Amino acid sequence: MQKKPFYKILYVQVLIAVAIGILLGYFFPNLGAAMKPFGEGFIKLVKMIIAPVIFCTVVVGIAAMGDVKRVGRVGGKALIYFEVVSTFALVVGLIVARTLQPGAGFNIDPATLDTNAVSKITSNAAHTSMVDFIIHIIPETVFSALTSGEILQVLFVAILTGIAISALGKEGEPVLEAVRYGEKVVFRMVGIIMRFAPIGAFGAMAFTVGAYGVKSIGNLLFLIFTFYLTAFLFVSIVLGIIAKLVGFNIFKLLRYIREELLIVLGTSSSESALPLLMKKLEAAGAGRPVVSLVVPTGYSFNLDGTNIYMTLATLFIAQATNTHITLSHELLILGVAMLTSKGAAAVTGGGFITLAATLQAVPEIPVAGVALLLGIDRFMSECRALTNFIGNAVATLVVARWEGQLDMEKLHAALDRHGAPVEPSATPHGSGA
Incomplete structure (x- = not known):
């Protein structure tokens, strides 16, 4: 097989585009800020296609299972894993914030903060609860x-459709075949x-640097550094240990998905590479x-970066x-964050909304501090x-291994190929049942 020229590889193109975007935003801020439509346009294109991608893959996956109990088992295992690891993320954020104290020395008077800037965020947070979240899952x-x-x-x-097709048996096969063609x-x-x-990626980075600039970071640079450091420690240590227990190397996985990571970095949206x-x-x-079940569900229930951000922020x-908080306050923050991170997961601007919802439950800390x-936040959102x-x-x-649905030979072959790219136009072909 003939090797692609390096300049035709997607992640190389994205990396170059990100660099050009940063330079344009830095040297020509107004022009960089004007590049916003390119970034927004690409994200809209991806979001446009996410619904049919999830629908087709989930329907085909569940119909191929042919077992409703198995669907529930996979979903249950995924939710257990999400809850345990999300709690670890919250605790890691709390420990690092206590240790490094990125807010020490600011001496901000809450009365001097612009409360109008956060009024919309806090109003959204006030109307978000676990019940609202569950009801919101059911479409009109x-x-x-x-x-x-x-x-x-x-x-x-998609889950309901997949179960219904599976229940039809042979009568459902024509429908399943039609969905497979739709998937292609x-x-x-x-x-x-x-x-x-x-x-x-170029448009998003040019806009970020052009609109907010390096000066906007100012005294908050240490907080940004602390957040990125915490995220790195969480990925390399917590997720690294989990990966080792499953049987693969976390850094080899990062290399394997580097193309997707660069797209996420450039657009500040994890959905852009779903x-x-x-x-x-x-x-x-x-x-x-x-x-087909774990990835879409994880986008609402497995928000490790957002959880780290919540306790740290x-x-x-x-x-x-200069708000004095005790150990009981910190435990309260941890408990509330475990709930709010789920309750506002599907709301636009979830990072801020979950933070505001958490602060409202701990009245000692001024919500205006948001x-x-x-x-x-734009610089923090990339790390989240x-x-x-x-x-x-x-x-x-992890869930695939737990379910006996992970081909370890295939996994190691993929990770050891130095992340050989999967052609975007290729139709996925899984191991089915």
């Missing part, structure tokens, strides 16, 4: 789930869309039923405003998205 109609842009609604309808068309569209990834991640994990030996605000983070993305990749392989 079967078809509205495919147009709402809500991943969990699509997943809900959808992934061909993914291949076309991903050709625009470098343009999207279709590619599903194909990469299937190509690495994870069974299609597991991939909460303690930062307390330290910056205003301190508004200027740097990357950590969430890596966490979901690991979670899928």
